[in-house]
Amino acid sequence: MELFKVGVIGSGAMGSGIAQVAALAGHEVHVYDANPVAAQSASNNMQISLKKLVEKGKCTEEKYNLVSQNIIFQSSIEKLNTCDLIIEAIVENIGVKQEVFSALESIVSDKCILASNTSSLSITSIASICKNPERFIGIHFFNPANIMPLVEIIPALQTDSSVTETAIALIQSWGKTVVVCKDTPGFIVNRVARSYYGEAIRMYEEGIADVATIDWAMKKFGGFKMGPFELMDFIGHDVNYKVTETVWEQLFYDPRFKPSLTQKRLYEAKRFGKKSGMGFYDYREGAIKVEPTEDDELGNYIFNRITAMLINEAIDTLYLDIASKEDIDLAMTKGVNYPKGLLAWADEIGLGSVLEELESLMATYEEDRYRPSVLLKHMVREKKHFY
Numbered sequence: 001m002e003l004f005k006v007g008v009i010g011s012g013a014m015g016s017g018i019a020q021v022a023a024l025a026g027h028e029v030h031v032y033d034a035n036p037v038a039a040q041s042a043s044n045n046m047q048i049s050l051k052k053l054v055e056k057g058k059c060t061e062e063k064y065n066l067v068s069q070n071i072i073f074q075s076s077i078e079k080l081n082t083c084d085l086i087i088e089a090i091v092e093n094i095g096v097k098q099e100v101f102s103a104l105e106s107i108v109s110d111k112c113i114l115a116s117n118t119s120s121l122s123i124t125s126i127a128s129i130c131k132n133p134e135r136f137i138g139i140h141f142f143n144p145a146n147i148m149p150l151v152e153i154i155p156a157l158q159t160d161s162s163v164t165e166t167a168i169a170l171i172q173s174w175g176k177t178v179v180v181c182k183d184t185p186g187f188i189v190n191r192v193a194r195s196y197y198g199e200a201i202r203m204y205e206e207g208i209a210d211v212a213t214i215d216w217a218m219k220k221f222g223g224f225k226m227g228p229f230e231l232m233d234f235i236g237h238d239v240n241y242k243v244t245e246t247v248w249e250q251l252f253y254d255p256r257f258k259p260s261l262t263q264k265r266l267y268e269a270k271r272f273g274k275k276s277g278m279g280f281y282d283y284r285e286g287a288i289k290v291e292p293t294e295d296d297e298l299g300n301y302i303f304n305r306i307t308a309m310l311i312n313e314a315i316d317t318l319y320l321d322i323a324s325k326e327d328i329d330l331a332m333t334k335g336v337n338y339p340k341g342l343l344a345w346a347d348e349i350g351l352g353s354v355l356e357e358l359e360s361l362m363a364t365y366e367e368d369r370y371r372p373s374v375l376l377k378h379m380v381r382e383k384k385h386f387y
Helices: 013-024 036-055 061-070 094-105 123-127 161-173 194-205 211-222 228-235 237-250 261-268 296-319 325-335 342-349 351-365 374-381
Strands: 005-009 028-032 071-074 085-088 113-116 136-141 150-155 177-180
Touching: 005 013, 013 028, 013 036, 013 061, 013 071, 013 136, 028 036, 036 061, 036 071, 061 071, 085 094, 094 113, 094 123, 113 161, 123 136, 136 161, 150 161, 150 325, 161 177, 177 325, 194 211, 194 228, 194 237, 194 261, 194 296, 211 228, 211 296, 228 237, 237 261, 296 325, 296 342, 296 351, 296 374, 325 342, 342 351, 351 374
Parallel strands: 005 028, 005 085, 028 071, 085 113, 113 136, 150 177
Antiparallel strands: 136 150
């Protein structure tokens, strides 16, 4: 593993973070960005942020020097020709990604592993452009990559098992928590988490509660570190909305993943959240802070409804054999900081209670959005538990 030379394409926040992780693990890392101005800016910002961490005592001089020495910014993609692994972290556009990997294949050796950090696009589809798709794999880090512990490993339909094994071992050697899942829209985290955002927006649109009250309910009764609206504003609607839209489209417009017009309008208005100063909340200087309505009965209703939807999606992810129950729970606690694994939480709440909540919503709305997972119904009938 120490001999691996790593290439990173894209010098944005994600690419820079991945480069830092690999460099700290002792690898020589070559970073390329088609925009030389962006590459220079990334190099400068990386040095500044690392120096600040050293000053605050959060990073040693030794680590600072290791990253500085191991990361090399390259002016052309051809300079990545000696890399053993190349991870792409560029715009979420399948055509652009395929162009990059098509170009890479004519440059690198036959043994070089090619990987995409895409959060929602098909790994199999990206790999299809390659002459040797067996060496292609999804390696999905979470932002910020140098801090978040989880990495999803996603083999394409064409990926050789030895490439999957190598990727798992390598990323684990970087100190990351690895989960493995099928190549399905959104993988584990971005598939299951859609309900956290979607059902919150649905209740807001219905006038059941305002954004501050829904956020308060999920933090007070669920123990979530951030409410759904706070989290969407933090991630950015330019990212969060597009992931929702992509997952919905790739799942053949399944109503459980349907995006909301409310978030689409924020996206269109470029009110992306914290990064733009406005989103569901107003972050501008002098803005009035919105206070929640702290009604426990309402709060419990909000918590039960959103949590039932989250659990149902986690159960369906297991039912469809996308990942193991352990990896599903690990992904949600390590990837988006949920207070508990959703399948373990289902056992704690009671599968019968979860089913009852979903059936009540289904009876009220008569929408396929609220259909209970077949596995949930089987388990309630057979009085089984996940753990």
